[in-house]
Amino acid sequence: MLKGKKVGVIGVGKLGEALIAGLLKQGDLVAADISGSVAHEQSMERVKKKLSINMSLDNRKTAQGKDILLLAVKPQNMHSVLTEIDDILTPDQLVVSVAASVTTKFIEQRLTKEIPVIRTMPNTPAVNNAGMTGLCAGKHATPEHQKLAETVFKSVGETVFLDESLMDGVTALSASGPAYLYVIIESLAEAGVKLGIPRDTSTFLAAQTMYGAAKMVLESKAHPALLKDMVTTPAGCTIDGLMELEEGKIRVTLIKAVVKAAERARELVNTQNSTGA
Ligand SMILES: NC(=O)c1ccc[n+]([C@@H]2O[C@H](COP(=O)([O-])OP(=O)(O)OC[C@H]3O[C@@H](n4cnc5c(N)ncnc54)[C@H](OP(=O)(O)O)[C@@H]3O)[C@@H](O)[C@H]2O)c1
Structure with a gap:
């Protein structure tokens, strides 16, 4: 075309x-x-x-x-x-x-x-x-x-x-999104460093894991919660990690981040239209 x-x-x-x-x-x-x-x-x-x-x-x-x-x-x-x-x-x-x-x-x-x-x-x-x-x-x-x-x-x-x-929601979710995901990769890599894994290897582990998880969601078309359950063995170690994430309010924090960025995108429109710039 x-x-x-x-x-x-x-x-x-x-x-x-x-x-x-x-x-x-x-x-x-x-x-x-x-x-x-x-x-x-x-x-x-x-x-x-x-x-x-x-x-x-x-x-x-x-x-x-x-x-x-x-x-x-x-x-x-x-x-x-x-x-x-x-x-x-x-x-x-x-x-x-x-x-x-x-x-x-x-x-x-x-x-x-x-x-x-x-x-x-x-x-x-x-x-x-x-x-x-x-x-x-x-x-x-x-x-x-x-x-x-x-x-x-x-x-x-x-x-x-x-x-x-x-479209302001898209701006906040998928256009700003890579920035949020880089913070998550960086934090996971820091965790690896804390556990003694060399920084380069730790960043590689974190980034490839995020890539793989995203590929699973896209290709299996399964709900992310189902895929999470597949990783979470009863009485295993993942559930302990998930409990820490819940205590740190990761879900509400990510939701609020995207909502706030969308509000900012809406403000930008109003500024542009009111100044004519
Ligand atoms: N970066 C992102 O992640 C992203 C994602 C989605 C959408 N966008 C949108 O993409 C647009 C560009 O963003 P960017 O990150 O690519 O910015 P950027 O790297 O700063 O690029 C802006 C370009 O515009 C040129 N420019 C400035 N004034 C001009 C004029 N009067 N006439 C012709 N060219 C002019 C600049 O030329 P010089 O280099 O010569 O100054 C530069 O090449 C923005 O509207 C942004 O909202 C960006």
Whole structure:
């Protein structure tokens, strides 16, 4: 579906770069199909060298005539970028935003034509083709546009379409999520160190265990509680560990962390809309 498409990426930073690398790896697109722009010359040279795509400091050139235009700048830069490119966008192009908290309405209101817009929320494991992306469609996006956007993000991991009202939840759960899970891996590794296991080995044990447990949930489709029961031998040692976790209120702490991050995402939207930035 992506073969022969021209893709522009405004803002080739950490996320933009990960997505382009994934698209090139997937194979339907070659470097000559992708153009990008950034704010600084130094970044432009770095990306050119790394990905061999067409790079410039000119967002209008990046937007012009592309089938898919990916907006991967920070939320606070979205208003100025949209204003800059508005007059050259046409309704046969698809605009895809990855900016946290920026609504499809925010984007549509800054564009004078009826441009199809898809809002997405990927995460950084996209670098290793293990990303998770939530997507929702703006009012001018057709099912075909949705399919096209889905193809882009499927090349770097898994995708799910949701109602836009749930996107702040996706931001808090799967986009912020890797940070919470790194804390858990780090803590498990510290425990290994406390028990005398060398740090590198301990981190390896913890990370591979998290990867394996996630794979079990995804592939068996069993409820996590059932999988937990399979590990917990009666009168064994796991139940003692689980009791400590319950006493430390791990469940309510994780729930509150995600809820708090979602509240913050909602605040960001209000700030942007009230300042018009
Ligand atoms: N990182 C994540 O985990 C993650 C996850 C989901 C969504 N996102 C979203 O992805 C977006 C980018 O995040 P990031 O982490 O990739 O940030 P980043 O690494 O700081 O990248 C931002 C990029 O935007 C460029 N830029 C800034 N102003 C510009 C302008 N006026 N015109 C063109 N390019 C401009 C920067 O260029 P210079 O390098 O030249 O300054 C840089 O390449 C954000 O909206 C964020 O919400 C990020």
